[in-house]
Amino acid sequence: MTLTQHDAAAFQDLLAASTEAVAATVREADVRRALDAVLDPELDEPITGLGFVRSIDVTAAADGTLVTVHLRLPTSFCSPNFAYLMASDSKDAISALGVGKVVVELDDHHDSALINAGLAADAGYKGTFGNEAEDSLxxxxxxxxxxxxxxxxxxxxxxxxxxxxxxxxxxxxxxxxxxxxxxxxxxxxxxxxxxxxxxxxxxxxxxxxxxxxxxxxxxxxxxxxxxxxxxxxxxxxxxxxxxxxxxxxxxxxxxxxxxxxxxxxxxxxxxxxxxxxxxxx
Structure with missing residues (x-):
């Protein structure tokens, strides 16, 4: 093995160890605690206690920890503005933990595709709903x-x-x-x-x-x-x-x-x- 190959292997090992260390600093329990602060605006209760958090996945990635959260609501026709508010607040709460990337997706809602696309693009409430966004968040x-x-x-x-x-x-x-x-x-x-x-x-x-x-x-x-x-x-x-x-x-x-x-x-x-x-x- 040449020196260059050795250095490359060592770098990969160091990167893997560093990634694992970053992932270890943020765990599912940490994400769930962060989501405890996110309220359903109409019901004035945490989305965690209501059962709206469907899944939490914390994965080590080269550019930092990736946190993926799926949310679910009682019906497919729950108010889109409430749904967006909870999803957006969830993304903000998890981002505050200092992870590399946050993906929040709303499942089984009639506006899931629109809301999820807006969140992924950080388009904001009015950027997501356009003229349908009557009031600001x-x-x-x-x-x-x-x-x-x-x-x-x-x-x-x-x-x-x-x-x-x-x-x-x-x-x-x-x-x-x-x-x-x-x-x-x-x-x-x-x-x-x-x-x-x-x-x-x-x-x-x-x-x-x-x-x-x-x-x-x-x-x-x-x-x-x-x-x-x-x-x-x-x-x-x-x-x-x-x-x-x-x-x-x-x-x-x-x-x-x-x-x-x-x-x-x-x-x-x-x-x-x-x-x-x-x-x-």
């Missing part, structure tokens, strides 16, 4: 962050009403963050306030409008009822979508979290039975 995120915050407010105040019989709905407009008991319900509310840039100090009023303003006393009961309607809608839709996914994909229930943060137990929902004709293994 930022506007879409803001709309659903506000809904998530509304539901979180209601959960905290309802929890307080159940714990204190002397407290009435008419009086919850004066409840402040410092009055709420510590726990995951309050923690969830604080995180949603942070996402919207709302105050989080103990003196901040809990029940506020989308701009962070407290309601006049006479409007408080109606504001709480509207918030309750929003929360029930989110929790009910989440429960329904979980069932749809289990019906569509055999075995997907094993990938779903038992109970999401802040949501009502499953037996609080009484939904009509449904039949879904399309099924995928």
């Amino acid at each position: 930022d506007e879409l995120r803001l709309t659903f962050r506000r809904k998530a915050h509304t539901a979180a407010m209601e959960r905290c105040l309802t929890e307080l009403l159940r714990a204190d019989p002397a407290l009435t709905e008419a009086n919850v407009g004066t409840v402040r963050l410092g009055d709420l008991p510590a726990g995951r319900t309050k923690d969830a509310l604080v995180r949603r306030r942070v996402a919207l840039g709302l105050p989080t100090e103990p003196a901040a009023v809990v029940l506020v409008d989308q701009d962070g303003r407290p309601y006049p006393a006479e409007h408080v009961p109606m504001a709480l009822r509207r918030a309750r309607s929003t929360r029930i809608s989110i929790d009910g839709n989440a429960h329904f979508c979980r069932g749809l996914l289990r019906t569509r994909y055999a075995g997907s229930g094993a990938d779903q979290a038992d109970r999401p943060e802040g949501a009502e137990p499953a037996d609080h929902h009484h939904l009509l039975p449904f039949t879904l004709k399309e099924e995928h293994p």
Whole structure:
């Protein structure tokens, strides 16, 4: 073996070892943890807990680790803008791990080809959907962050009403963050306030409008009822979508979290039975 051949072989061995080392730094568990931060915008739950992550593959490559993720949704006609948002956020969350390349693909959706092509080209939301993209992703995120915050407010105040019989709905407009008991319900509310840039100090009023303003006393009961309607809608839709996914994909229930943060137990929902004709293994 000549020196040149030896050097080439040594270089290949070094490259292989380096590639394996890079791959070892990012594992499937790391990718899944990154995806825990990606929420379904309408259901306000992580896509991991909903069972929307179909597969994760981490492969060593010469130019860095390749991560390939396949996503699935409860039906083929789930809203394309929601689908794109989750897929795009997934790609961003994994890219933040510093891997070489990220491929995120949405399976079995009527716009899969369009969404997957847009993600692969980093075309962006409007670049992917063109004239069909009515709102920007930022506007879409803001709309659903506000809904998530509304539901979180209601959960905290309802929890307080159940714990204190002397407290009435008419009086919850004066409840402040410092009055709420510590726990995951309050923690969830604080995180949603942070996402919207709302105050989080103990003196901040809990029940506020989308701009962070407290309601006049006479409007408080109606504001709480509207918030309750929003929360029930989110929790009910989440429960329904979980069932749809289990019906569509055999075995997907094993990938779903038992109970999401802040949501009502499953037996609080009484939904009509449904039949879904399309099924995928």
